[in-house]
Amino acid sequence: MQKLAIQGGISLRGDVRISGAKNAALPIMCASLLSADTLHLSNVPDLHDVVTMRKLLAQMGVNILVPQGDNVREGELSLHGAQIDKLEAPYDMVKTMRASVLVLGPLIARFGEARVSLPGGCAIGSRPVDQHIKGLQAMGAIISIEHGYIHAQVPQGGKLKGARILFDIVSVTGTENLMMAATLAKGITVLENAAREPEVVDLAHCLIAMGAKIIGAGSDTITITGVEKLHGASHRIMPDRIESGTFLVAAAATRGNIVLHDTRADILDTILEKLTEAGAKIRVGKDEIALTMQGALKSVNLRTAPYPAFPTDMQAQFMTLNTIADGSAMIVETIFENRFMHVQELRRLGAQIDIEGNTALVRGTPKLEGATVMATDLRASASLVIAGLVAEGETIIDRIYHLDRGYERIEAKLSQLGANIRRIK
Numbered sequence: 001m002q003k004l005a006i007q008g009g010i011s012l013r014g015d016v017r018i019s020g021a022k023n024a025a026l027p028i029m030c031a032s033l034l035s036a037d038t039l040h041l042s043n044v045p046d047l048h049d050v051v052t053m054r055k056l057l058a059q060m061g062v063n064i065l066v067p068q069g070d071n072v073r074e075g076e077l078s079l080h081g082a083q084i085d086k087l088e089a090p091y092d093m094v095k096t097m098r099a100s101v102l103v104l105g106p107l108i109a110r111f112g113e114a115r116v117s118l119p120g121g122c123a124i125g126s127r128p129v130d131q132h133i134k135g136l137q138a139m140g141a142i143i144s145i146e147h148g149y150i151h152a153q154v155p156q157g158g159k160l161k162g163a164r165i166l167f168d169i170v171s172v173t174g175t176e177n178l179m180m181a182a183t184l185a186k187g188i189t190v191l192e193n194a195a196r197e198p199e200v201v202d203l204a205h206c207l208i209a210m211g212a213k214i215i216g217a218g219s220d221t222i223t224i225t226g227v228e229k230l231h232g233a234s235h236r237i238m239p240d241r242i243e244s245g246t247f248l249v250a251a252a253a254t255r256g257n258i259v260l261h262d263t264r265a266d267i268l269d270t271i272l273e274k275l276t277e278a279g280a281k282i283r284v285g286k287d288e289i290a291l292t293m294q295g296a297l298k299s300v301n302l303r304t305a306p307y308p309a310f311p312t313d314m315q316a317q318f319m320t321l322n323t324i325a326d327g328s329a330m331i332v333e334t335i336f337e338n339r340f341m342h343v344q345e346l347r348r349l350g351a352q353i354d355i356e357g358n359t360a361l362v363r364g365t366p367k368l369e370g371a372t373v374m375a376t377d378l379r380a381s382a383s384l385v386i387a388g389l390v391a392e393g394e395t396i397i398d399r400i401y402h403l404d405r406g407y408e409r410i411e412a413k414l415s416q417l418g419a420n421i422r423r424i425k
């Protein structure tokens, strides 16, 4: 089990390049199942979840090429979906990565059948997929749940039919799964109460480049007109807004001065607003964001909600910021039922946090003290890294495989910004 050792008390300074977005790369890789041609991707982040998705798609028959040779450029990946010979996502792969459920829509749309293990719950919640299933049934799929697998079929080997689907709850991968399924359905599909996340828009851009007819991505109503087939395309994965937000919070917490490169400010409005409210000075360029933090750090209240409101994936990071800010703050987590796993770990570092249901009251303290803590889920791990950067003395973070799922070479990037951080076996 690998760990991270962090010596706190250093202000982050310098430049850092933001990687491609994990939550755009994962659905876009699944889009390769929709076509017999080749999908060329660039700016794909080097993450454990991307490796898992490559293995999952390869075992279905997708031919995956990572360009080798001397001109290899970071993050290029080609996926060729001509010889798909297995329409199944097995439990042992799905259990490690819930996003595996994103093969369901493409498989049933192109091949009329799919068997996908029910993704188990995870640390942050039960994570049901009822909206995915309801939408596919509305499009004519016959779905049965047997032995922990979702078995989906279109009768008589036919095609899915376009349908009007109203989501009971905003679901990011639910929207993505059904948008992909609808690209090859007969007729028109309208997704209402759809997720508006930028990663949904990036997937739509890739599907449109492959020949799909989609309008309204980024709004809560997406209309897809089915086509006979999709062709190959090239697509550059959008920057990771959560990695961007994580580094900005780390810079604010350590009272540093950093510049993010290859990022986008237009999809970070609520995060930049909250950081400004906390006292940071922010300057944005075409694909850069600079943050300087001097003077007092002020507590900020926040309430998570679907995009464009404050993202749940940034809740844990801002909680750490609030533990060392002046004043008290209320944090309300409305998306997942158990996304406060980082609280008991932050308390070990001296944080003053009380929880009442889905609300946390964070009282700022002058400092945190280094200790040994345990990562429980991806974004909780990030909040512990930020806490380690500001705590007095050494912090050891255990189970950092959670971190490697969603952050590319985080200790290398933080060391580049001056942090005293090293990975230990």
Ligand code: EPZ
Pocket (backbone or CB within 6 Å): 022, 023, 026, 098, 099, 125, 126, 127, 128, 129, 130, 131, 132, 133, 169, 170, 171, 172, 173, 174, 312, 313, 335, 336, 337, 378, 379, 406
């Ligand atoms: C996506 O998960 C992201 N993952 C999550 O990021 C992110 O936290 C989440 O969206 C919310 O923004 C990927 O994109 C791969 P949801 P997803 O379906 O799609 C309930 C990270 O850290 N729900 O939008 O699984 C669900 O329980 C990860 O990178 C149903 O009830 O989330 C939750 O309460 C963590 N039925 C709410 O909706 C369903 O069929 C939002 O879930 C689907 C969801």
